[in-house]
Amino acid sequence: MDYFQLTDGAMQAEAVALERIAAEVGTPCYVYSAATLRRHAQVFQQALSGLDNPLIAFAVKANPNVAVLKLLGREGLGADVVSVGEMRRALAAGIPANRIVFSGVGKTADEMKAALEAGILQLNVESEPELRHLSAVATALGKTAEIAIRVNPDVDAGTHAKISTGKAENKFGVPLDRIEALYAEAAALPGIRPVGVAAHIGSQLLDLAPMQAAYEKLGALMGRLRAAGQSVTRVDLGGGLGIPYDPKLPLPPSPAEYGAMVSHVTKGWGVQLMFEPGRLIAGNAGVLLAQVILVKTGAAKSFVVLDAAMNDLIRPTLYGVYHDIRAVRPRDGEMRATVVGPVCETGDMFAEDRAITPVQEGDLICLMTAGAYGATMASTYNSRPLVPEVLVDGGHYSVIRRRQTLEELLELDQVPGWL
Ligand code: LLP
Numbered sequence: 001m002d003y004f005q006l007t008d009g010a011m012q013a014e015a016v017a018l019e020r021i022a023a024e025v026g027t028p029c030y031v032y033s034a035a036t037l038r039r040h041a042q043v044f045q046q047a048l049s050g051l052d053n054p055l056i057a058f059a060v061k062a063n064p065n066v067a068v069l070k071l072l073g074r075e076g077l078g079a080d081v082v083s084v085g086e087m088r089r090a091l092a093a094g095i096p097a098n099r100i101v102f103s104g105v106g107k108t109a110d111e112m113k114a115a116l117e118a119g120i121l122q123l124n125v126e127s128e129p130e131l132r133h134l135s136a137v138a139t140a141l142g143k144t145a146e147i148a149i150r151v152n153p154d155v156d157a158g159t160h161a162k163i164s165t166g167k168a169e170n171k172f173g174v175p176l177d178r179i180e181a182l183y184a185e186a187a188a189l190p191g192i193r194p195v196g197v198a199a200h201i202g203s204q205l206l207d208l209a210p211m212q213a214a215y216e217k218l219g220a221l222m223g224r225l226r227a228a229g230q231s232v233t234r235v236d237l238g239g240g241l242g243i244p245y246d247p248k249l250p251l252p253p254s255p256a257e258y259g260a261m262v263s264h265v266t267k268g269w270g271v272q273l274m275f276e277p278g279r280l281i282a283g284n285a286g287v288l289l290a291q292v293i294l295v296k297t298g299a300a301k302s303f304v305v306l307d308a309a310m311n312d313l314i315r316p317t318l319y320g321v322y323h324d325i326r327a328v329r330p331r332d333g334e335m336r337a338t339v340v341g342p343v344c345e346t347g348d349m350f351a352e353d354r355a356i357t358p359v360q361e362g363d364l365i366c367l368m369t370a371g372a373y374g375a376t377m378a379s380t381y382n383s384r385p386l387v388p389e390v391l392v393d394g395g396h397y398s399v400i401r402r403r404q405t406l407e408e409l410l411e412l413d414q415v416p417g418w419l
Helices: 018-025 034-047 066-074 084-092 109-118 128-141 176-188 208-227 255-266 279-285 315-319 406-411
Strands: 004-007 010-013 029-033 055-059 078-081 100-102 122-125 145-152 192-198 234-236 272-275 286-297 302-306 325-327 335-340 349-356 364-367 389-393 396-401
Touching: 010 018, 010 029, 018 029, 018 286, 018 364, 018 389, 029 034, 029 279, 034 055, 034 066, 034 255, 034 279, 034 389, 055 100, 055 279, 066 078, 066 084, 066 389, 066 396, 078 084, 084 100, 084 109, 100 109, 109 128, 109 145, 122 128, 122 234, 128 145, 128 176, 128 192, 145 176, 145 208, 145 234, 176 192, 176 208, 192 208, 208 255, 279 286, 315 349, 325 349
Parallel strands: 029 389, 055 078, 055 272, 078 100, 100 122, 122 145, 145 192, 192 234, 234 272, 302 335
Antiparallel strands: 004 010, 029 286, 286 302, 286 364, 325 364, 335 349, 389 396
């Protein structure tokens, strides 16, 4: 459910016409709906309301804009971060340190130090060497790091191979059969206090069964750890719940169905549960607004060439995934077109030979469901500056990241004196 809808023949974000944003901010630009972000946060909270004091830590990687984080922080969400940069953003957005969890397979000593100095809630440790590094860093600072050990449960999430993280061959987490030894080592190490276990098996999951299987493995593991005399007070169940991208496909499981599954599996665990949703909160809260530069008839196909490209939204190029394409002011009828950007790569393609509403030169279109893993994965490939982000709230909007200028791009390069 989102708040991008047709009103009087043209698409609006809440009560603001996208044509107005295009005229005032320029295209391409990302447009987010505050009401949709709030709604998604509330729907997820509601779905978990039967649990005892869960912590919902928004996966900052999905949309790290500080204004977005501030809005979500106000809704009571914490932050799941994977770099010192993401941690800085969460703190800058006013998210309290005690609602921040730091994940990731390769935290540097500097990142560990920054996390401990900021006093964040928990670091999720993903390997034996990382645990030992963290112990050394914490001891040198005279601090104690509360940690969860991320388990690789060897479960097939049934999602795209590039966003599957819970199989034995993936780089993430520690194999299940080594957790008990590592937990005991953690309990004995200076500067470390193990508080629990974590898992995240992948993203855009369309089936609850693999998640349930992973959570059941965590539950059994927790029992074994406790039987061995360890204390387990928190379990982090990660993110990954899928969202609808293609209106023609069946809907993914709802947050309520997910919440019911979690309540059922974790009954009697006696821990604080943590969650790290990213896409579910932000995905359908954003669109990439673009303009048609021209429509070109090739030998075999018609091409709609947009001013947005793979550098602005890389998901279709990288994963071959579907983003719905809608005209901002739809015309009658239908056309078949391959929708591309101007970047010099054949893979710079948003849709191949797809039936869309007819568009002409100068028309505005939206690439839907671009609020998660959109702007954050952008690059300046082909020396195309990063595009603005706009946040709409009711009848008004603000630019929450301005367009990068060509001067800023050029400024980063340095030509040595010897040239
Ligand atoms: N927690 C951890 C440890 C993660 O690695 C991720 C995502 C999440 C939480 C959030 O997952 P979500 O709820 O958003 O599914 N760029 C890809 C997605 C990569 C996800 C990486 N990890 C895409 O555009 O589909």
